Amino acid sequence: MLETLPFAPQRVVCYRTASPLVIDGRLDEPAWRATAWSEPFVDIDGVQQPRLATRVKMLWDDRFFYVAAELEEPDVWATLTERDAVIFQDNDFEVFIDPQGDTHAYYELEVNALGTVWDLMLIRPYRDGGPAIHAWDIAGIQAAVQVRGTLNRPGDRDEGWTVEIAMPWSILREAAPGRRPPRDREQWRVNFSRVQWALDVRDGAYVKRRDSPTGKPLPEDNWVWSPQGAINMHMPERWGFVQFSDATAGTKVTPFAEDRNERVKWALRRLYYRQREFNARHGRYAADLAALGAAGIEVEDLEFRPALEVTGSMYEMSAPGFDGATVHIRQDSLVWVTRR
Known part of the structure; x- marks a missing residue:
């Protein structure tokens, strides 16, 4: 039942960076070092525990909303290279943003370990008829990946990969209050997800592990920042709260203000x-x-x-x-x- 998981979305304060970030996936700028990582992701159902660690952090400035993620991964694998391919068919990292917090007109972004991007807008959740607008793009998006190990090479053990994303407010403001970037202390609903497939090695290459009776790939794992209580990311009412602060990262602590x-x-x-x-x-x-x-x-x-x-x-x-x-x-x- 969808009410079973208590209502306790993740909450975080997103601080400013004093200077623009270089989007290279390295996360070595002072602003990133001054920004705390999230708690490790949990299973999407809020009950099971992931077998691999994932964490995220955020920053912003006048031009961009920045997101960085670190994904533990012993076998870094990706195949899709065409923009707006269905990226969750690979292992991926996903961002969901509902600027108004009303569950309508929200954004979805997916990135794989090759840095390939799929972005779309949902007019309403799929349960309420959607539709998804696949032609919508985050024009000017920057996304970069660093692999700590080797990509698509079985036989060794990788550490994982990091992804760094800059999304321009000039696009994200389309569905935002007042069609503008957030202001100090305003809150947007946001969530992050990781899709992880079980892999085998066949003929020297990674392939999805298959169910013996059906021959179909085993279901993917879904690990998230704020648990959904169901295997469904398209329940924006379960997403976390991101409160934007005009304070520069590392200079002061802004308390999160609950909206009762x-x-x-x-x-x-x-x-x-x-x-x-x-x-x-x-x-x-x-x-x-x-x-x-x-x-x-x-x-x-x-x-x-x-x-x-x-x-x-x-x-x-x-x-x-x-x-x-x-x-x-x-x-x-x-x-x-x-x-x-």
Whole structure:
């Protein structure tokens, strides 16, 4: 059940770099050295533990959002060289960004150990009809990889690979609040994922390990920064929070500021999950919150008092939030806040 994993997304403060970074995959600039690594990635389900370590860090300036990742990998392997190929068919590193935090109009980026990029925009999550816009590009993106070992050479043991990415705000602002880069203390929803295939060596080359009865490749592993609670990266409500700070990396510590209305969003999201289940069973949406068990959902430090409006094929649920806010959610997953 999608509600099983407690709502506890990762949170991080992203600091500024005092000077532009050289995107070469080496991560040796002073700004990177002054920036802490994340905790190691966890399995996408939030329960299992990955067999290989992955960690990430972030910086920003007036032109770019910078992301760096370090991936432990004894057998560095990649095959795809064409931009916008389906990169997760290789082992890869992935970035997901929802600037508005409303689960609509978000970005996905994938990079393999050859530095090949696939970027796309989702109008809505796939569960809500998408679509994915594959023609969308992060124009001006820079991505570089350094392999600590050898690429595509079985028989030795590699240490892994690092990837360094610079994504220009001139593109990322397209779906951002006010169509602009973030400001000091603003928060975007972000997550990072790693796809890892089990490999064998055949005729001196790496190949995906296959299931004996079916002959199909074994399912890939998915390791993430902020756990999803399901094998599905396209649940932006589970992504982490990145808070941007005007402080330069290494000069001061900016505290992360929780938005308590995220608690109300999650309570409404639980009702959204239940509406989907109700619709799947009955072919319609519940018109009564009691049918969704709303009385059993609580919000810390607030009385949760949701309201529901239903038409034949749509609904909107809302609830009073903190500090004069009202939080809303509708059947296509969109969540938003109004204030009186």
